Amino acid sequence: MSAALAETIARDAADGRAGEYDLAGFGEAWVDALVEAAFATPTRAKGGFYASCKFIVGGGKKTRAKYDDEVVKHLTAALRARGFEDDRGASACEACQGTYKYQHDTDKDLKYLHVFPRVTHEAEGGEAAAAAGGTQSPEYRACACDLEEFERLVEMYCPSFSQKRALLRRMKVMEHALGALEQKVIAMESLNDREQTMYDSMVEVAAKIEFLQQALDDMIKKGRLTKGEQGEIVEDLELKLEDLNLMVNEANEEGKPKRAEMLESKKEIVVKKIDSVRAKPPIVYTVPHERELLDLKKELNSLKKIAAQSKGKLMSGADAAKCANIPKLEERIANLENSEEKGWYEDECRALLFPPVAEKKAPAKAKASGAKTNSGWLTKAAKGGSRGGGGSAKASSTRGPSNPFAMLGDD
Known part of the structure; x- marks a missing residue:
């Protein structure tokens, strides 16, 4: 049964399909065998496709009896044992390979565990390992530089917790790809040019990943998190607490008091982390040009509306003069949105980093168009005034966005 389902998962991935699989009747042994057969090694997938496996693991009163009460515990334990993370x-993307997440669909009254396996892309002629990150991508650049340069890049381009975590996810994918190449070398298999370039360029990847993980821990301890980041971390920790509760119950049922005691101590640490995160005031980032962008987009939408209403009609001279500015407005907006001041993965993390700006009248007259604007992010506590003054001389001498945390101090 496990082998047949693993073959179905493999066929779906090879054909580029995201499958849904029912684990009704699966016990611990079958679940472990399934995970070993389907996910112990990277899944062969259609070129450019990142596999997503949606396992039905439980449901409401009508379907509850079909499932082992502990199938979620067995499945997550088997995945963790093979390097998967909650x-x-x-989602089904390059950065989330080797992860899983739980979902309770109240509309269908079903419980799911979504698994996002690591993949190799057969359509790329065996070059999947080398293609884990393009040579121009931030993660490739981060993996290819020396450790000192890496730390400088992280400070410049990944100042926030969310950006660091996004980089960490991608670097873990790169590390896995590098491991696949090392296995080919050990097996005396030849590497193509693209794979050889990647293999030769990767430097101290494990040490860089360890540095990022430590940096994330330090940011949590020091409270350098936005409100959105705090909420996401608390959710992650609460899920971890649920996993620990399941493992404690399992240890008690198996008569392993020492293991149960060890797990209880881990639970206490997690609870303290949750309390610590909630207790600290969140920081707030503001970005340059944010108000200008809002005004420009509002003006652009207004002009586009005029142009649309005048389509097929003779436009007045005043309206024609106004609409002639549309290309210039679009160019200005594009320049601001693609500014080099923007850090890595900022767009991806925007919802966690920047709260929506309320539409309100400006309290003071806008600066003249030729006035110099502040570059980089500004950071302040959610409550109270700004922490510290402008950026340091060191920050101003480097390229890229200034580090907002330089204004926070080391407290």
């Missing part, structure tokens, strides 16, 4: 924000 990620509430995971």
Whole structure:
């Protein structure tokens, strides 16, 4: 039964399909065998496709009896044993390979575990490992530089918790790809040019990943998190607490008091982390040009509306003069949105980093168009005034966005 389902999963991935699989009747042994057969090694997938496996693991009164009460515990334990991580924000993309997340669909009254396996892309002629990150991508650049340069890049381009975590996810994919190449070398298999380039360029990847993980822990301890980041971390920790509760119950049922005691101590640490995150005031980022962008987009939408209403009609001279500015407005907006001041993965993390700006009248007259604007992010506590003054001389001498945390100090 496990082998047949694993073959179905493999066929779906090879054909580029995201499948849904019912685990009714599966016990611990079958679940472990399924995970071993389907996910112990990277899944062969259609070129450019990142597999997503949606397992039905339970449901309401009508379907509850079909499922082992502990199938979720067995499945997550088997996945963790093979290097998978719980990620509430995971999706079928390159950065989320090797993750899983739980979902309770109240509309269908079904419980799911979504698994996002690591993949190799057969359509790329065996080059999947080398293609884990393009050579121009931030993660490739981060993996290819030396450790000192890497730390500088992280400070410049990944100042926030969310950006660091996005980079960490991608670097873990790169690390896995590098491991696949190392296995080919050990097996005396030849590497193509693209794979050889990647294999030769990767430097101290494990040490860089360890540095990022430590940096994330430090940011949590020091409270350098936005309100959105705090909420996401608390959700992750609460899920971890649920997993620990399941493992404690399992240890007690198996008569392993020492293991149960060890797990209880881990639970206490998680609870303290949750309390610590909630207790600290969130920081707030503001970005340059944000108000200008809002005004420009509002003006652009207004002019486009005029142009649309005048389509097929003779436009007045005043309206024609106004609409002639549409290309200039679009160019200005594009320049601001694609500014080099923007850090890595900022767009991806925007919802967690920047709260929506309320539409309100400006309290003061806008600056003249030729006035110099502040570059980089500004950081302040959610409550109270700004922490510190402008950026340091060191920050101003480097390229890229200034580090907002330089204004927070080391407290």
